[in-house]
Amino acid sequence: MRIDVVTIFPEYLRPLDVSLVGKARARGQLDVRVHDLRRWTHDRHHTVDDTPYGGGPGMVMKPEPWGEALDEVLGTPAGAEPADAEPAVTGPELPTIVVPTPSGRPFTQELAQRLSTLPWLVFTPARYEGIDRRVVEEYAARYPLHEVSVGDYVLAGGEAPVLVMVEAIARLLPGVLGNAESHRDDSFAPGPMAALLEGPVYTKPPRWRDREVPEVLTSGHHGRVARWRRDEALRRTSQHRPELIERCDPESLDRHDLAVLAELGWCLDRDGRFGRGSVDVEE
Numbered sequence: 001m002r003i004d005v006v007t008i009f010p011e012y013l014r015p016l017d018v019s020l021v022g023k024a025r026a027r028g029q030l031d032v033r034v035h036d037l038r039r040w041t042h043d044r045h046h047t048v049d050d051t052p053y054g055g056g057p058g059m060v061m062k063p064e065p066w067g068e069a070l071d072e073v074l075g076t077p078a079g080a081e082p083a084d085a086e087p088a089v090t091g092p093e094l095p096t097i098v099v100p101t102p103s104g105r106p107f108t109q110e111l112a113q114r115l116s117t118l119p120w121l122v123f124t125p126a127r128y129e130g131i132d133r134r135v136v137e138e139y140a141a142r143y144p145l146h147e148v149s150v151g152d153y154v155l156a157g158g159e160a161p162v163l164v165m166v167e168a169i170a171r172l173l174p175g176v177l178g179n180a181e182s183h184r185d186d187s188f189a190p191g192p193m194a195a196l197l198e199g200p201v202y203t204k205p206p207r208w209r210d211r212e213v214p215e216v217l218t219s220g221h222h223g224r225v226a227r228w229r230r231d232e233a234l235r236r237t238s239q240h241r242p243e244l245i246e247r248c249d250p251e252s253l254d255r256h257d258l259a260v261l262a263e264l265g266w267c268l269d270r271d272g273r274f275g276r277g278s279v280d281v282e283e
Contacts, residue, residue, distance in 0.1 A: 001173060002031040004095075004122045005162055006069050008048055010034045012159040021167055024176045032166075033073075040068040049128050058129040066124070066135045070097075073122060074143065095120040096144040098165065099136060100158035104147030107165055111148070115165075116172035123165070125158025195244050199232030231260050238264045245274050 005013055013034045016022065024030040038046040049059040074095055096118050105111075115121060124131065139145055150161040170176055202213045216228045234257060237244050245261070250272060253261075266274050 001029075001116075001118070001170075002033070002095075002120045003166060004033045004035065004073050004120075005125065005166075006035045006037050006066070006073060006123070007125050007159055007162075008037045008127060009157070009159055010036050012157075013162065015163055016166060019167075020176055021170045024170055024173065027175075029173060029175055030170055035069060035073060037065055037069055040065040040072070052129060056129075060129050061126055061131045063132040063135045063138075066131055067138070070122070070124070070135075070139060074139075093119055094143060095122050096146065097122045097124065097139055099124050099126075099131075099145065099147045100150070100161035100165070101126070101130060101147050102149050102152075102154050104149040107148045107150045107161075107168070109168070111146075112165070112168040113172055115146075116169045121169070123158075123162045125162045127157040195237075195248055196233040197237045197241060197244070199229050199236055227256065230257070234260045235264065238266070248274060250274070 007013065016032050016034070017025070021030065021032070025032055037048055041047055047062070048065050049061050052058065052060045074097075096115070098115070098121055100123065136145065136147070148161075148165065150164050155161065202217060206213050206218065214228065216224050219225070234245075238261070245266060250258075250268060261274065265276050267276070269275050
């Protein structure tokens with residue numbers, strides 16, 4: 001996979017050189033290129049922002065440097081450097097643009113998995129009040145483009161969300177994790193644990209500060225361990241993310257799941273949705 005990031009703070013992206021992402025880059029599994037937006041400015045002050053039309057606080061990132069930067073980056077074929085730019089790539093290698101913004105769709109594990117299957121992602125982390133809207137409209141008309149939010153809060157810029165998204169995506173690439181099974185039981189991962197948070201985890205020693213590892217995890221009984229993990233996932237999800245239980249499809253749950261949810265105070269309403277109460281589990 002190739003990832004390009006256009007930013008006014010390239011140094012903010014240095015964490016991409018360490019940990020799993022850094023190792024994937026070193027092994028050639030991930031081609032990450034960070035570009036300084038100010039390279040595409042033409043005044044002595046390298047200006048990338050201006051006052052907003054219509055008034056209001058803050059500044060807006062100018063369309064000209066973004067347009068020139070994206071034209072060059074998007075027109076660079078795989079294996080070439082920006083100086084070798086050619087006409088925009090088309091066909092199966094068409095890049096996908098990801099715009100970090102608080103007003104975008106939520107970034108989820110499902111979206112991370114979808115993006116991890118693509119060959120080329122281009123991130124556009126903004127600063128100030130964001131990028132002139134015409135830039136987004138221009139490139140959305142020419143390329144697949146996703147406006148994405150990492151949470152219901154506002155940061156000083158989009159670089160931190162880029163780090164979050166790249167790590168979430170990169171760890172799903174084949175060969176990046178040491179154990180290919182590691183991400184299959186993640187919170188929010190598709191499958192039998194879908195829509196549930198991951199339960200607690202433990203390691204050696206078996207006793208620490210008078211706290212012991214749950215006995216079931218040392219039993220060697222794989223069925224009991226799997227059931228315990230499922231129960232703990234239900235309990236943690238109920239406590240921290242009850243809206244996930246409310247959206248859960250009852251058909252995806254077995255009788256034991258329903259019994260656990262009943263203990264936690266959940267019931268099915270007339271519309272077949274979960275709410276607080278008690279669940280009737282037929283004998």
